[in-house]
Amino acid sequence: MGREAECGAIQAVIDRALSGQGSLVMLWGDGPGVGKTRLAMEMSEYASHNGFQCSIGRCYERDEPFPFLPFVEIIESSLAQAGSLDDFRRKMGNNAAELAQLAPSLRRVFPDIPKPPELPPAQQRLYLFQSFSEALARAARTRPCLYILEDLHWADESTLALLTYLANRIAQLPVVIIGTYRSGYSKDNPVLVRTLVELIRMGIRPLKLSALSKDAVAQMLDGLSGRQAPGSLVSLIFDESQGYPFFVEEVYRHLIEEGKVFDAAGQFRTDMKIEEIDVPENVRLIIGRRLERLDENERRVLAAGAVIGRSFSFQLLSAISQIDVDELFTVIEKAQQMGIIIPSSEGPEHPFTFAHELVRQTLLAGISAPRQQRLHAVVAEAIERPSPGAADERAGEIANHLLKAGSFADSRRLVRWLKLAGKSALEAVAFEEARRSFLTALSHQGAVDLRERADLLSSLAIAERGLERGDAALANLREALEIYINLGDREMIGSSSTELTDALSQAGRIQEATETAVAGSRILRKM
Ligand SMILES: Nc1ncnc2c1ncn2[C@@H]1O[C@H](COP(=O)(O)OP(=O)(O)OP(=O)(O)O)[C@@H](O)[C@H]1O
Numbered sequence: 001m002g003r004e005a006e007c008g009a010i011q012a013v014i015d016r017a018l019s020g021q022g023s024l025v026m027l028w029g030d031g032p033g034v035g036k037t038r039l040a041m042e043m044s045e046y047a048s049h050n051g052f053q054c055s056i057g058r059c060y061e062r063d064e065p066f067p068f069l070p071f072v073e074i075i076e077s078s079l080a081q082a083g084s085l086d087d088f089r090r091k092m093g094n095n096a097a098e099l100a101q102l103a104p105s106l107r108r109v110f111p112d113i114p115k116p117p118e119l120p121p122a123q124q125r126l127y128l129f130q131s132f133s134e135a136l137a138r139a140a141r142t143r144p145c146l147y148i149l150e151d152l153h154w155a156d157e158s159t160l161a162l163l164t165y166l167a168n169r170i171a172q173l174p175v176v177i178i179g180t181y182r183s184g185y186s187k188d189n190p191v192l193v194r195t196l197v198e199l200i201r202m203g204i205r206p207l208k209l210s211a212l213s214k215d216a217v218a219q220m221l222d223g224l225s226g227r228q229a230p231g232s233l234v235s236l237i238f239d240e241s242q243g244y245p246f247f248v249e250e251v252y253r254h255l256i257e258e259g260k261v262f263d264a265a266g267q268f269r270t271d272m273k274i275e276e277i278d279v280p281e282n283v284r285l286i287i288g289r290r291l292e293r294l295d296e297n298e299r300r301v302l303a304a305g306a307v308i309g310r311s312f313s314f315q316l317l318s319a320i321s322q323i324d325v326d327e328l329f330t331v332i333e334k335a336q337q338m339g340i341i342i343p344s345s346e347g348p349e350h351p352f353t354f355a356h357e358l359v360r361q362t363l364l365a366g367i368s369a370p371r372q373q374r375l376h377a378v379v380a381e382a383i384e385r386p387s388p389g390a391a392d393e394r395a396g397e398i399a400n401h402l403l404k405a406g407s408f409a410d411s412r413r414l415v416r417w418l419k420l421a422g423k424s425a426l427e428a429v430a431f432e433e434a435r436r437s438f439l440t441a442l443s444h445q446g447a448v449d450l451r452e453r454a455d456l457l458s459s460l461a462i463a464e465r466g467l468e469r470g471d472a473a474l475a476n477l478r479e480a481l482e483i484y485i486n487l488g489d490r491e492m493i494g495s496s497s498t499e500l501t502d503a504l505s506q507a508g509r510i511q512e513a514t515e516t517a518v519a520g521s522r523i524l525r526k527m
C-alpha cells in the first residue's frame with residue numbers, strides 16, 4: 001500500500017531483466033520499519049510469477065564477522081530449492097571449489113568437490129569473485145534470478161566487495177539484485193558508505209522509501225482490521241506513527257490489546273476520544289507495553305531467544321531455556337499470535353524470527369547485562385555441544401557469542417574459536433574478516449601461549465598479504481619464526497622460515513630473502 005511508484009520502478013527493472021538486461025537496486029530508508037523488507041518481498045513475489053528463481057540472503061548485527069554471510073545463505077537456499085542433488089552438483093560445474101570456499105557446508109553434501117587452485121593471496125579473491133559470477137551467469141541461463149540482500153548496513157567488507165563486483169557485471173545477465181539498508185546505520189559502516197559512493201559512480205541511484213502518507217496509513221488500517229477504519233483512528237495512528245508502517249502496526253495492535261478500538265459487537269467504537277487513548281510516547285515503549293502482556297516466565301524464555309539472535313531454532317532455545325518442551329511450544333504459539341515472532345524462511349536451522357529488531361532489543365533490555373552475558377556463554381556451548389565437527393562451520397557464530405559473554409567465557413575457548421573462525425575466513429578469501437579474528441584472538445594475551453601466538457601470527461600474515469599489507473605480514477612472520485626458534489621446534493622453524501623467505505622474495509627483497517633462507521638452514525643444521 002502506498003508504494004505504487006516504487007513498485008512500478010522495480011517491476012520495470014524486473015521486466016527488463018527478463019530480456020537479459022539485469023540491474024542492482026539499492027533500497028533504503030531512514031528509520032527502522034519503513035517497509036524495505038516488505039517491498040523487497042512483494043517484488044520477489046512479482047518476479048516469481050514471472051518465472052524468476054528468488055533467493056534471499058541476510059546480514060546480521062555481529063561482533064565477529066561471518067564472511068559473505070548473505071551469499072552463503074543464498075547458495076544454501078539454492079541448494080535447498082534444487083530439483084536434485086545431482087542437478088545442483090552439475091550446475092556448479094567448474095565453480096564448485098570456489099562456491100564451497102564461500103559455503104563450506106557444500107563439502108558435507110558433496111565430498112567430491114576438489115580443492116581450489118593454489119594462488120597468491122592477492123589473486124585469490126578476484127578468482128573467487130569471477131567464479132561466483134560465472135556460477136550466477138550459469139544459473140541465470142536456466143531461469144532468470146532475483147537475489148535479495150537484506151540489511152546491508154550490517155554487511156561485512158567481503159559481502160560488499162562481492163556486491164560491487166557483481167554490480168559491474170549483471171547488466172548483461174537476466175539477474176536482479178535488490179539490496180536493502182538503513183541509512184541511520186550506514187554511517188557506522190564506512191565500507192558501506194564507500195560502496196555506495198562506488199555504486200553511485202557506476203550510475204546506480206539508491207531508491208529511498210519515505211514514510212507512508214495518511215491515505216496509505218488509512219489503507220493499511222483497513223487491511224489490518226478488515227473493514228474501513230474511522231477517520232479519528234487513522235489520524236491518531238498516523239500522528240503517533242509518523243507514517244512508519246511498523247509503528248502503525250504496533251500502535252494498532254497496542255490499542256486492540258488495550259480493548260480501545262472495538263465495541264462489544266466487534267465494530268469500531270464511534271465514541272472513541274483521542275484524549276482517553278493512552279499511547280506510549282515512542283515505539284519502544286509501545287513494544288514494552290505489549291510485552292507486558294506476557295508473564296515473567298514467557299518473557300524470560302523469549303529474551304533467551306533474543307540472545308541467540310534475530311532468528312533462533314526451537315532446539316537451541318529449548319537447550320538453553322531449560323523449560324519443558326510443551327511449555328516452550330505454548331510460549332512460542334502465544335508469541336506468534338501476538339506478532340512478536342514469525343516463522344522464518346531461513347530453513348530448518350532457524351525456524352523463528354523476531355518480527356522486528358526493535359522487539360528483540362526491547363526483550364533484551366528487560367534482562368540485566370550479566371544475565372545476557374551468561375546466556376551468551378550458554379548459547380555458545382549449546383551450539384558447540386551436539387556435533388563438534390559441524391560446530392566448526394559455525395565457528396564465527398560461536399566466537400561471536402563468546403565475545404558477547406564477556407567474563408563468562410573461558411578465554412582459551414574463545415581464542416580457539418576465533419582462530420577457527422579466522423581460518424575459515426582465510427578459506428573464503430575474506431582477508432579483512434580473518435585479520436579481525438586473528439587480531440582479536442591475539443589481544444587475549446593471557447589465554448595465548450607462545451606456540452599458539454606463533455600460529456596466530458603466521459595466519460595473520462596470510463591475511464595481511466591478501467590485503468597487500470606486506471610490511472605487516474613480514475613483521476608477523478619474523479615474530480613467529482623467532483618464537484619457533486626459541487621453542488626449538490625444528491619442523492616449524494623450517495616451514496616458518498620458508499614462508500618468510502617466500503614473502504620477502506615476493507616483495508622483491510631478494511637479498512633479505514636469501515639471508516633468511518641461509519640463516520634458517522644454519523639454525524636447523526645446528527640443532
Ligand atoms: N506499504 C505497506 N503496506 C502495508 N504494510 C506494510 C507496508 N510496508 C511495510 N509494512 C509492514 O510494516 C512492517 C515493517 O515493515 P518492514 O519489515 O518491511 O520494514 P523494514 O524497512 O524492512 O524495517 P527494518 O529497517 O527494521 O528492516 C511489516 O510488518 C510490514 O509488513
Ligand SMILES: [Mg+2]
Binds near residue numbers: 037
Ligand atoms: Mg527489514
